[in-house]
Amino acid sequence: MDWYWQVDGWIALAGALCAMSCALVGNFLVLRRLSLIGDAISHAVLPGIAAAFLWTGSRSPLAAIVGAAIVGVVTVWLTEFIRRYGRVEESAAIGVVFTALFALGLMMVARADHVDLDPSCVLYGNLETIILEMVPTPLGPVPRVAIELGCIFLFNLTIVCLFYRQWTLSTFDPGLAVAQGIPAGFFHYLLAAMVAVTCIVAFRAVGNILVIAMLIVPSAIAYLCCWRLSNMIPFSLVTAVIVAVMGHWSAIMVPHAFGFKSANSAAMMSVVAGILLIGAIVLSPKGGALVQWLARRRLARRILGEDILALLYRHSEVADKQPAGLSWAEIARRLESESNKIASVAGEMVKRGYLVVQDEICSLTEDGRRYAQNLVRSHRQWEQYLSMEAGVSDPRLHVQAESFEHYTDSKMRGELDRVIGAAPTDPHGKHIPPESS
Secondary structure (H helix, E strand, C coil): CCCCHHHHHHHHHHHHHHHHHHHHHHHHHHHCCCHHHHHHHHHHHHHHHHHHHHHHCCCCHHHHHHHHHHHHHHHHHHHHHHHHHCCCCHHHHHHHHHHHHHHHHHHHHHCCHHHCCCHHHHHHCCHHHHHHCEECCCCCCEEHHHHHHHHHHHHHHHHHHHCHHHHHHHHHCHHHHHHCCCCHHHHHHHHHHHHHHHHHHHHHHHHHHHHHHHHHHHHHHHHHHCCCHHHHHHHHHHHHHHHHHHHHHHHHHHHHHCCCCCCCHHHHHHHHHHHHHHHHHHHCCCCCHHHHHHHHHHHHHHHHHHHHHHHHHHHHHHCCCCCCCEEHHHHHHHHCCCHHHHHHHHHHHHHCCCEEEECCEEEECHHHHHHHHHHHHHHHHHHHHHHHHHCCCHHHHHHHHHHHHHHCCHHHHHHHHHHCCCCCECCCCCECCCCCC
8 A cells, every 4th residue: 555645644644633632631631640531521522512513403613612621621520529529539430420421422412313423433533534625725725624633732732831830830739839829720620621622623533532542642651751741741742743643554554464454544543552652661761661670680680799799708707807719609509599690790790890700719809898898897787786776686687687788878887887886796796897998
């Protein structure tokens, strides 16, 4: 299949405008932990749409927008009312409200035959047919849907930019916002109205499914990858564009690669959004699964390296304080680890100048001995502290101190020394070595 810009370009643009419009408000839904509210509103606006159609007898966009905005605010108010006076948790209140309103909306849609309202279009949308309704502009014919989505994107962008400070304060610290005269409650309901209006404008082209995905997924990806709201917003917009373009391209190309017809573009955009979210969960530099795994692995190797240094120091103590080494196998046996892992970690210690290896025998360098001395000092100080101050029994002293020694710096060792009264020995009678610089 080929990519025709006269058709596919408009479809991708409309999808991108929809995704960016949703992402702008989705950032605040995610940060306020109201993602489920966004889902609820996107379903619950259906009775507002149907009511507008039944009242006016036509598919007037203005009437539908007003109806959706009203129902969006009502959805949030009903949720708060049920949560507060029904004494149920928020998720349960949301579930009750949006399922009830969505069911009501479907019944009203079924009654709206005279305005030609198709329930399947509300759910799935039909991006592929937007070029059938073109509007003349100074730049040439443009799909009506693209103009509508462009307007709602500019509207959301304007509201976010004009009240950026108010959005930020009311999102992160509503109490501070109220103290500074910012009506946090007003912005809460304004967000609900913006979500509702965005949903109704997007429904005709992309349907309910893509709207739900775009309200949350690009913002969730940005949240996983960014530390600041000022970075999160543009990141979510870029992600939204990528989702739209890749989604439509996949809808055209991927099914044909397996001998099937093209897929629904809106549905495939949702699939691509989900795939990107999984990628962010795994690869996010802010705390993705891979980053956490690598951090745990680095920590485990650091601790094992320090255990090797401390073991060699203790061995040198019993060898009349003369530098003495141990073989890989002996170190592995004493630390209850594998020889190849010990060799790998010890190799890193050699590169850092803490160990020397000769004929598979490890021994401490001067730098390594100073490092190990402070480790052993930390360990024995903690044993003394736990015995004197915390009343920890003798069998547990070593295990607890072994955990703490890897996170103790010189400042904390000084504080420990003050608390234990500069005790010369630990509870086992072993000498606490002096601080080594």
